[in-house]
Amino acid sequence: MPDWSARLNELAVAAEVTGAVLGIWHDGETTIVPYGILNSTTQTPTTADSLFQLGSVSKPWTASMIVQLAAEGRIDLDDTIVKLLPEAPVDNRITVHHLLTHTSGIDGDLFTDTGRGDDCLERYVALLADVDQLFEPGTAYSYCNAGFVLLGRLIEVLDNRTWDQSLKARLIEPLGLTHTVTLPEEALLHNAAVGHLATDGSRVQTWQLPRSIGPAGTITASAADLLEFAKLHLTERYAAMQVPQVPFAAGIGGFVDLGLTWRIYDWGGRRLFGHDGTTISQLAFLRIDPEARLIMCLLTNSGNGTRLFEPLASEVFTQYAGVAHPEAPQPIDAPVDDRHVGRYERASVRLDVEEREGQLVMLYQATGDRLSFSDDPVHEYELRPAEPADGNHFVTRESTEHPWSPVTFAPNHVFVSGRVTPRR
Template identity: 30%
Template sequence: MSTSLRGTKTTKFIQRAGVTAVAAGLLAGVTVSTASAGQDRPELRQAVQEFVGNGFAGMQLRVRDERGEWTGSAGVRELGGTAKPSTDGHFRVGSTAKNFTATLVLRLVADGRIDLDTPVAGVLPRFGFDRRITVRMLLQHTSGLFNHTGEFFPDGTVVPGIPWRGKEWVDKRFHTYEPEELVRLSLSKPPRFEPGAGWSYSNTNYVVARLMVEALTGRSFADELDRRILRPLKLRDTLSPGAWSGMPKPYAHAYYTYDDAGQQKTLDVTHQNPSWVSSAGDMISTTKDLQTYFSALQSGKILPAWLLAEMRKTDPRSEGFFGRYGLGQFSKDLGPDCGNTVVLSHNGSNNGYAALMYSTPDGSKTMTASVTSGATVADAKFPAALEKLLKTVFCGK
């Protein structure tokens, strides 16, 4: 990560998540964008182009609102080439996967298989969890469980976990981690705080949620996700890959820049084993599937109203750049100059890829996107570019 962002709320969030802010680059002179036929949305074309102009290799954007659906892309699909990213390309969604995982757990709550205040220890007795940790605490990041990708404290102290960045990650990017291995690593470390006593983003919470789903259903997480969410919504381009390092076509390449003995190197990391983050961030999708899913969720087509309301109850201790955290999603008020419009979201990144997934509470207006990295690091410009994009889409500014 660039030093210009160290110490900010945005960087702390990304560090806790165990996923780097997407690094970026663009071949000089490539500035052409493509957009969906039938309507010209110059403000959206400009917004996409600004991400590329800020140093990101490529971006694809999909917006659905009262004017219909618009898709566009800018930048390059692969460094050294001229082809633009496909608007239906696959990408790694990173922590956006947490929203799917939370929704899957809440489907089991709706079916009466588990309760939000059920102790996790009763579902997974083999781990010896603190019996005060509940399902709700996992989904809202208030369990206090050590983040297996490392803990980052306000005073700059770092307690490392598994490698997820730098040359150490590059050398192990095809290594397979088992979910149980990640949980046991977490439990071998002191908790960040007593259960319920604080808020801290921990990937481990969502790995535990995965194991709970498997224990309650007797099926693999991927199978249960497919059965309860993906197939009913016809999300044919979304998958939980486990340890598979491949990427379905079409896709834009992603790159990772790291330090190797004092030299900056850039590597194509499109193919990588995402098992290090498991169900906290391993999924692959498209902007179309994310739009279909998130709109269906927010409009009440997946969960009953009472559980959707629970999902939206946020913890004030989680306040940050992305808003406040509920159960597997953020809620952000865009401010008085936007009529205090509230958007719900869960973004994510996974060494080389970044995903955006936003919706209004009724699911009628959505924005989904993928940003790919290149040969230069431009993460310091990401927060401002995202804020401007949100205002353009949801505020008409």
């Protein structure tokens, strides 16, 4: 059996990750391994029970509560949002199912801070009146944080309490979780990680996303608690969440389909499910192999988390399931033209594609509320041609040390980071 503490240490040093916790559950046996420090300023060491932000790994928790409400007969996944929340200023065709599968068409990266009060989700939902509809509901996939805030508000109305309170009553307390929180004053009672930039490892100044983003990404938890939550999804009650609903064409990391919020992966012919999460230089990863009864999570407080996750996941899954993390797409030698040159824009992000000496470059600019917590608000990405060689498919990467990820152009938009960004 590998020494996972030694392997985590070796790979984290190579990836320049500040702190991390690896969690493995395999057929009833749990391994939790910490590495590094939680805060470069205080030099607090990472421990097995340290708390890290889960980011979008929070979304399956919110989705699980929606599935509970459906099982209780209080909602139907085909119900429209305006039927359940008449005050929601969204397209009257958008359903609960659309929100769970990121197919609503709402331009979803709205990060407005609507305060710390218990009405923050209600106030956030009212802001959606000013958000664009990118496409007809149900006709495409585009990652949508706002949709999960809408689901969180729906939970609040049906349960007559805040989303945070429902999370405690429906999941945290029944599962016996003692290291899972949503608010900073709760995290202060534990050893909690702070984020560190990928570029130089310096500690970032903003700790958490606004409370209004809670249902989409503010759960903070230990690796052990995250494994306990994941084990819940090996039971029949939540099996429908793993049924493919929407194909994911980009296929990065083996992600081939979307279930009810869970991402479904094909790793060497084995079907896994899971989710990733990114907040302010804290990256979280969760993968579950039901057939092997294997769960792996990795919590990091570094923008370099992906550099650590991919080789470590390959070793863990090779050991227990005989499969490795899929190889990242690679660039090819092919000519490019200027058909995709121009500006692309959605909520919180502006992308400018330029041609330089026969190559395409994409300039990323965080805008609006995203500027207040963006690690790297302005970044330049090289776009390299990729298969299929039709002039529309490219790959890019954060740096030469990071894996390539796909970028796909269509006549009226670019699909990057799982999001449709319209051409302006």
